[in-house]
Amino acid sequence: LNLSAHHPVLLVVVPLGFAAICPLLGAWRRSLCFWWALAGAAATAFLSWSLIGKVSSSRPLTYGLGDWSPPWGIQIRVDVPAVVMCCAVTGIILAFVVYSYRHAREQVESPSRLPYYYTLMLLVTAGMLGVLITDDLFNLLVVLEVTCIAACGLVAVAGAGDALRSSLKYLFAVAASGLGFMLAIGFLYSVTGTLDMRQLPLRIDGMASSFVPVVVVALALFLLALAVQAALFPASWWLPDLAVSGFDPAGALASSLVVAMASFAMFRVLFVVFPPSLARVGTARTITSTSLAWVGVIAFVVGAVMMALEKDLKRLVGYAAISQVGLVVLGIAASSARAVAGGLVAAVAGACTISCLFLGCGALTYGTGMRTVADIRGLGRRRPVAAAAFTLGALSLVGVPLTVGFAAKRLVLQGLFDKGWYVPAALVLLGTASVLAACARLVFLLYARGGRAKGGSLQAAPATMTLPVAAVAASLVVLGALSYLVTPSIVAAVRALVLGT
Amino acid sequence: LSRNGFFLNLNYAVAVILVLIGLYAVIARRNSLKKVIGLIIMQSGAALFLVALGLVGSGETRVSTPGFRAATLINPVPHTLVLISIMLSAGVTALALSLIVMIHVKGKKQTVGEKPAGATAGSGEPPTGAEVEP
Numbered sequence: 001l002n003l004s005a006h007h008p009v010l011l012v013v014v015p016l017g018f019a020a021i022c023p024l025l026g027a028w029r030r031s032l033c034f035w036w037a038l039a040g041a042a043a044t045a046f047l048s049w050s051l052i053g054k055v056s057s058s059r060p061l062t063y064g065l066g067d068w069s070p071p072w073g074i075q076i077r078v079d080v081p082a083v084v085m086c087c088a089v090t091g092i093i094l095a096f097v098v099y100s101y102r103h104a105r106e107q108v109e110s111p112s113r114l115p116y117y118y119t120l121m122l123l124v125t126a127g128m129l130g131v132l133i134t135d136d137l138f139n140l141l142v143v144l145e146v147t148c149i150a151a152c153g154l155v156a157v158a159g160a161g162d163a164l165r166s167s168l169k170y171l172f173a174v175a176a177s178g179l180g181f182m183l184a185i186g187f188l189y190s191v192t193g194t195l196d197m198r199q200l201p202l203r204i205d206g207m208a209s210s211f212v213p214v215v216v217v218a219l220a221l222f223l224l225a226l227a228v229q230a231a232l233f234p235a236s237w238w239l240p241d242l243a244v245s246g247f248d249p250a251g252a253l254a255s256s257l258v259v260a261m262a263s264f265a266m267f268r269v270l271f272v273v274f275p276p277s278l279a280r281v282g283t284a285r286t287i288t289s290t291s292l293a294w295v296g297v298i299a300f301v302v303g304a305v306m307m308a309l310e311k312d313l314k315r316l317v318g319y320a321a322i323s324q325v326g327l328v329v330l331g332i333a334a335s336s337a338r339a340v341a342g343g344l345v346a347a348v349a350g351a352c353t354i355s356c357l358f359l360g361c362g363a364l365t366y367g368t369g370m371r372t373v374a375d376i377r378g379l380g381r382r383r384p385v386a387a388a389a390f391t392l393g394a395l396s397l398v399g400v401p402l403t404v405g406f407a408a409k410r411l412v413l414q415g416l417f418d419k420g421w422y423v424p425a426a427l428v429l430l431g432t433a434s435v436l437a438a439c440a441r442l443v444f445l446l447y448a449r450g451g452r453a454k455g456g457s458l459q460a461a462p463a464t465m466t467l468p469v470a471a472v473a474a475s476l477v478v479l480g481a482l483s484y485l486v487t488p489s490i491v492a493a494v495r496a497l498v499l500g501t
Numbered sequence: 502l503s504r505n506g507f508f509l510n511l512n513y514a515v516a517v518i519l520v521l522i523g524l525y526a527v528i529a530r531r532n533s534l535k536k537v538i539g540l541i542i543m544q545s546g547a548a549l550f551l552v553a554l555g556l557v558g559s560g561e562t563r564v565s566t567p568g569f570r571a572a573t574l575i576n577p578v579p580h581t582l583v584l585i586s587i588m589l590s591a592g593v594t595a596l597a598l599s600l601i602v603m604i605h606v607k608g609k610k611q612t613v614g615e616k617p618a619g620a621t622a623g624s625g626e627p628p629t630g631a632e633v634e635p
Contacts, residue, residue: 138582145589149596156600161607168533168600175540175593176527179547182586183520186547189579190554 026115299326339415519546
């Protein structure tokens with residue numbers, strides 16, 4: 001058995017296998033589950049990171065499931081954007097698992113739930129990697145549902161009433177949008193007879209022109225369904241509650257990574273299934289993507305303004321997540337090479353930044369029960385590591401140079417200028433000003449004198465919480481530096497998609 | 502329209518109506534159990550749509566290997582998709598129902614205890630499962 005030939009599919013199979021064994025192990029020895037999940041997350045991270053260098057923009061890795069070639073079987077395709085996302089996702093998951101060691105044990109209602117928590121964490125990982133590498137539309141739907149429903153369970157594991165309620169709300173949103181996605185697949189299949197993402201554009205161009213309306217409806221349904229799952233502003237009603245109610249890693253996962261996966265799926269649909277070179281649906285596609293870009297701008301600005309107005313700390317980070325989704329969708333829908341690359345980098349940046357802010361919040365307020373923004377006054381002196389990490393996250397959210405948030409925002413803005421879209425670009429800058437105001441308030445409060453710590457001394461946050469926070473914060477800077485190396489290759493990969501196949 | 506064509510299109514019409522009824526229930530109903538029922542209706546509509554797609558009245562199948570003649574064969578791919586979607590829907594329904602039960606149990610516990618559970622549980626006993634929205 002040559003394992004390296006099966007490398008692409010192992011990305012999904014390994015976390016899935018670990019997830020399947022986790023509850024059994026938990027029934028035997030509950031404490032082993034954490035170590036098992038850690039091993040699973042580490043193995044998955046190793047598999048993703050060892051893809052670096054194996055894939056170039058001209059030479060993606062492909063793998064036919066069950067040795068069936070594309071028209072009949074499902075193909076897996078690992079390209080440059082997928083590798084970048086895979087590496088970020090698995091790294092963040094690793095940090096989440098380590099962070100959960102103390103956090104989940106202290107917060108969970110009954111310890112018998114812990115095995116399920118770690119199982120769902122591994123399951124979400126498998127689902128997300130599936131979203132990133134699959135090349136088949138129905139498969140994409142299935143792995144998206146796996147991701148979202150597992151995330152739903154992950155939030156519900158916390159067991160508190162509001163966690164259950166927000167998780168149910170999320171479940172309805174996900175299930176209904178999933179069915180919309182399935183209907184769109186039905187529409188598309190009825191006129192093309194294939195679900196393979198590479199075959200679809202060829203079939204669409206070759207079909208009778210009376211079928212074009214069906215394809216346009218399918219495109220609209222795809223984008224609607226994915227907008228709900230990506231929490232694009234008008235469809236983001238479920239996100240703030242979900243972000244605050246579960247465990248810190250669960251909320252962070254649902255509002256940073258899962259949301260990023262849905263926007264990545266949007267990228268796949270807009271540029272692989274309905275590429276701009278598609279003559280048949282050209283006008284409809286332009287109209288759709290332009291309106292999507294406007295929705296993205298509005299989402300960015302609204303999220304930023306809500307963030308500046310919000311008083312609850314974790315909910316504020318939830319609004320930051322909504323504004324980040326807006327930026328990602330704006331970049332992707334703007335359809336110029338640099339904007340789309342910027343959208344993808346913004347997806348990575350958003351995932352890392354929002355995770356950093358969430359975990360930073362948790363580590364800052366550990367053991368204090370603090371919830372509001374005013375509470376964090378003066379915490380910076382008492383919890384220096386967590387505060388520094390939180391500050392770095394805030395800087396990256398604003399887009400201060402040297403952080404990955406800057407790289408993303410710069411690319412998106414350059415892409416907008418390439419298109420001559422000056423009004424959206426101005427709105428992005430306006431939203432950024434609002435984000436800056438919110439973040440400046442947080443950071444000044446953090447390092448201000450005073451604060452109402454009763455007794456003066458705080459219990460130290462455990463190292464299993466501060467270390468992952470510090471690691472994620474460091475990754476913001478490292479990725480910011482790396483982006484200078486990686487960006488040209490992403491832009492090249494995207495340019496091939498945008499300017500024609 | 503021929504008689505055959507009318508019945509072929511009837512499938513799609515019924516499917517669309519079912520999906521819309523379900524969607525209405527999911528969006529407009531406040532009661533979670535009714536939302537779950539709406540979800541199930543919606544899923545049935547989507548499944549019916551896919552099953553109807555597989556039905557080929559008088560044509561070839563759309564997927565065929567070279568040298569494979571299948572003039573009146575029903576396309577199996579949509580039916581496979583329907584099977585998977587039924588599986589997904591069963592999982593979603595089970596998860597939603599168990600969440601509703603847990604919310605209901607929680608609400609009861611909290612109304613019995615010293616602290617009422619805010620606006621959701623209310624003073625009287627909720628008869629058909631907790632409502633999500635306050």
